[in-house]
Amino acid sequence: MKVRDAEIRGTGRSAATSIPESQRPSGHARSVEMQTSAIDVAPRAISAKEFLLFQALIYRESGIWLSDVKIGLLTARLSKRLRMLQLKRFSEYYERVTLDLEERLTMLDVITTNETHFFREPIHFQFLEERVFTAWQAAVNARQRDRVLRVWSAGCSTGQEAYSLAMILLDHFPHHNKWSIEILATDLSRRALATAEQGVWSADKAREIPRHYLRKYTLKGVGEFQGQVKAAPSIRIVRFARLNLNDENYPAWLGKFDLIFCRNVLIYFDIESRNRVLGRLVKHLAPDGFLFVGHAETLTSACPSLRCVIPTVYVYNRTGSSERHAIGT
Numbered sequence: 001m002k003v004r005d006a007e008i009r010g011t012g013r014s015a016a017t018s019i020p021e022s023q024r025p026s027g028h029a030r031s032v033e034m035q036t037s038a039i040d041v042a043p044r045a046i047s048a049k050e051f052l053l054f055q056a057l058i059y060r061e062s063g064i065w066l067s068d069v070k071i072g073l074l075t076a077r078l079s080k081r082l083r084m085l086q087l088k089r090f091s092e093y094y095e096r097v098t099l100d101l102e103e104r105l106t107m108l109d110v111i112t113t114n115e116t117h118f119f120r121e122p123i124h125f126q127f128l129e130e131r132v133f134t135a136w137q138a139a140v141n142a143r144q145r146d147r148v149l150r151v152w153s154a155g156c157s158t159g160q161e162a163y164s165l166a167m168i169l170l171d172h173f174p175h176h177n178k179w180s181i182e183i184l185a186t187d188l189s190r191r192a193l194a195t196a197e198q199g200v201w202s203a204d205k206a207r208e209i210p211r212h213y214l215r216k217y218t219l220k221g222v223g224e225f226q227g228q229v230k231a232a233p234s235i236r237i238v239r240f241a242r243l244n245l246n247d248e249n250y251p252a253w254l255g256k257f258d259l260i261f262c263r264n265v266l267i268y269f270d271i272e273s274r275n276r277v278l279g280r281l282v283k284h285l286a287p288d289g290f291l292f293v294g295h296a297e298t299l300t301s302a303c304p305s306l307r308c309v310i311p312t313v314y315v316y317n318r319t320g321s322s323e324r325h326a327i328g329t
């Protein structure tokens, strides 16, 4: 049985602030952290049959395709869980996850790769400043009607992408009377989302943030928080929610976005699930909205409404065009 997020009743509102309780990550942290005291029972090596069971289950649940060469990675990531639960065989753990939704969610936490950085792939931020913001700024100057700029970091991991977007957007569109900013950040992993919501990083990680943003949008830890950096209240406009991109239908409250960042996520999927996700993401792009993918995730054929602007950046073209794109690596 596939894990789906709790059913969402459409509110008709598009605001990220209307994320239903069931999609919010905060309460999840506790259940992920709550673990039994470990008595070290070394699990037996995973068998080929057991690997195939997990490979299929993880694919069904998340779209993530673990090819046969990933057997070592899967074993390493799941072994800790088996130890924690004092299980000896991977087949026992498989039985557990098929019966227990909570453990299945924890398994997804464990198997996802959450590497991320502030201002990752600088060319995207440069594109925003040079091409997108200038057009938006012209509209602001022309005193166009009230507008909410809506941004979605889909597969946000521990939040660095979403907070980077908050900094650059607020810097260019600071509390403008007419325009406001909404940033939604979603991920499959409850553990990553709980970290993202805290908005606290080691000073080392925060070094990726350009200096003027660091000064403007973060607070330096003192005393027991020495060596840490915290998101300032101004960039805590980011709303976090759990959303499985592999779900057939995305919740109605999601609405349309001017920018969708879905970077370094689809690379873990196979071609079929990538294209399915891509088709769903496109439905949430506003007219003339932009989709950003990771540098290894170029779109190659089959999505008529996307036009490539620069490699890895696509604009939603309402009328469709002769250029067709599907995602591939």
Ligand SMILES: C[S@@+](CC[C@H](N)C(=O)[O-])C[C@H]1O[C@@H](n2cnc3c(N)ncnc32)[C@H](O)[C@@H]1O
Residues within 6 Å of the ligand: 061, 062, 063, 064, 112, 113, 114, 115, 116, 117, 120, 154, 155, 156, 157, 158, 161, 186, 187, 188, 189, 192, 243, 244, 245, 246, 262, 263, 264, 265, 268, 294
């Ligand atoms: C490598 S991180 C990329 C983070 C960020 N977008 C970036 O580029 O730095 C990939 C993220 O995708 C998330 N992910 C994987 N499968 C997903 C799915 N089916 N639905 C939502 N998020 C998923 C993982 O949990 C992980 O946090």
